[in-house]
Amino acid sequence: MLKNKNILLGVTGGIAAYKALDIVSRLKKQGANVKVIMTDHATEFVQPLSFQTLSGNVVYVDMFEKLANMDVEHISLAKWADLILLAPASANTLAKMAYGLCDNMLTTVLLAKRSPVMVAPAMNTYMLKNPRTQENLKILEKDGVHILPTDAGHLACGDDGEGKLLAPEKIVDFVDQFFTKKDLEGVDIVVTAGGTREPIDPVRYIGNRSSGKMGYAIAKAAQRRGAKVHLISANSSLEPPLGVDFISVQTTQDLLDAADKLFDDCQVYISPAAPSDFRPKSYQDQKIKRKGKDELTIELTQNPDVIGTLSKRKKGQIMVAFAAESQNLVEHASEKLARKNVDFIVANNIVKKDAGFSTDTNIVTIIDKEAATDYAKQSKEDLAEIILDKIVDLLP
Numbered sequence: 001m002l003k004n005k006n007i008l009l010g011v012t013g014g015i016a017a018y019k020a021l022d023i024v025s026r027l028k029k030q031g032a033n034v035k036v037i038m039t040d041h042a043t044e045f046v047q048p049l050s051f052q053t054l055s056g057n058v059v060y061v062d063m064f065e066k067l068a069n070m071d072v073e074h075i076s077l078a079k080w081a082d083l084i085l086l087a088p089a090s091a092n093t094l095a096k097m098a099y100g101l102c103d104n105m106l107t108t109v110l111l112a113k114r115s116p117v118m119v120a121p122a123m124n125t126y127m128l129k130n131p132r133t134q135e136n137l138k139i140l141e142k143d144g145v146h147i148l149p150t151d152a153g154h155l156a157c158g159d160d161g162e163g164k165l166l167a168p169e170k171i172v173d174f175v176d177q178f179f180t181k182k183d184l185e186g187v188d189i190v191v192t193a194g195g196t197r198e199p200i201d202p203v204r205y206i207g208n209r210s211s212g213k214m215g216y217a218i219a220k221a222a223q224r225r226g227a228k229v230h231l232i233s234a235n236s237s238l239e240p241p242l243g244v245d246f247i248s249v250q251t252t253q254d255l256l257d258a259a260d261k262l263f264d265d266c267q268v269y270i271s272p273a274a275p276s277d278f279r280p281k282s283y284q285d286q287k288i289k290r291k292g293k294d295e296l297t298i299e300l301t302q303n304p305d306v307i308g309t310l311s312k313r314k315k316g317q318i319m320v321a322f323a324a325e326s327q328n329l330v331e332h333a334s335e336k337l338a339r340k341n342v343d344f345i346v347a348n349n350i351v352k353k354d355a356g357f358s359t360d361t362n363i364v365t366i367i368d369k370e371a372a373t374d375y376a377k378q379s380k381e382d383l384a385e386i387i388l389d390k391i392v393d394l395l396p
């Protein structure tokens, strides 16, 4: 989350300059304020107007034009930035940075900087491998500049190899990581997500509408905040967050088996998954045919209670359960809190608009032994941070 962070993006003259437009939109989507400085050569590749429109701010190119405002822009921009990000960073600008040259707006701001600097190099493989460029990168690294890796692949110039600009989503992830507090460093967290499927026959199952969005948001946020995250995911189509230990499961029993192996060594167990309470009593090996049947009865039997089973052998773990209710939310969730022996319950009213299954937002009440606190509608990502803040407060 980059809410209210001031990011000054420097764009230099490379073929990947157009990808910086995507970086601006991604930073803005995460709540950052973005201002852009382009080198003269960058404007050969992309029009400043595109950056101006996406960032909502004037784009800086010429160092002398703005002096008309009686504001020494290169100094005020350097003061304004919480982070200066160069993407794409050309071999030329990296060389100028390494030797303190300041012959345009971007390199002058970089010399007047008082905030951290991150660079995402992009260039032809031979330019990158050239000892001069390697030497320059070493100088910059020694100066504390954060150098992002490049990708390998087919380059615009026709060569194959290292030197491609890292994908914009990965660059924004690095920026995000840079600003994220690491208050869960080293904490072992198990997160469950998605909805279980209980097979009836080879093609049918009993399932539910859980998408896994809440669990994945928690896993991603916890990982960013430094935790060692195990994500037990039941039938979600979402992309597993980078860097988490990912375990894919199908049924409630599978979920319990996976959680059982991890529980004793974890410090936090968070369970937004929707495990089915029941499963068919018997599984039919062959597809059930409709022929000759007017009705079909499937007998169900109860599944194990995942949280109830684990919380019985709780040894200091912080446990968080979720309750999807359609009525008497607080009453039902408070009862569950006591019955399941967990530290707090995140309860959401699934019949409310924009809350519950598959939505990007949620409206929840967090219930612990002391109080029930209502939270207004917000993104599942924001809620994940709130839940993790509460866990940090409970950690020994």
Ligand SMILES: Cc1cc2nc3c(=O)[nH]c(=O)nc-3n(C[C@H](O)[C@H](O)[C@H](O)COP(=O)(O)O)c2cc1C
Residues within 6 Å of the ligand: 011, 012, 013, 014, 015, 016, 039, 040, 041, 042, 089, 090, 091, 092, 093, 094, 122, 123, 124, 127
């Ligand atoms: C079509 C084209 C593509 C270029 N792509 C790159 C590139 O990806 N990386 C790079 O370092 N230089 C690239 N250059 C060379 C730079 O534009 C050149 O070194 C320029 O002086 C960089 O200026 P700047 O750092 O002030 O933006 C390219 C040049 C052209 C004509």
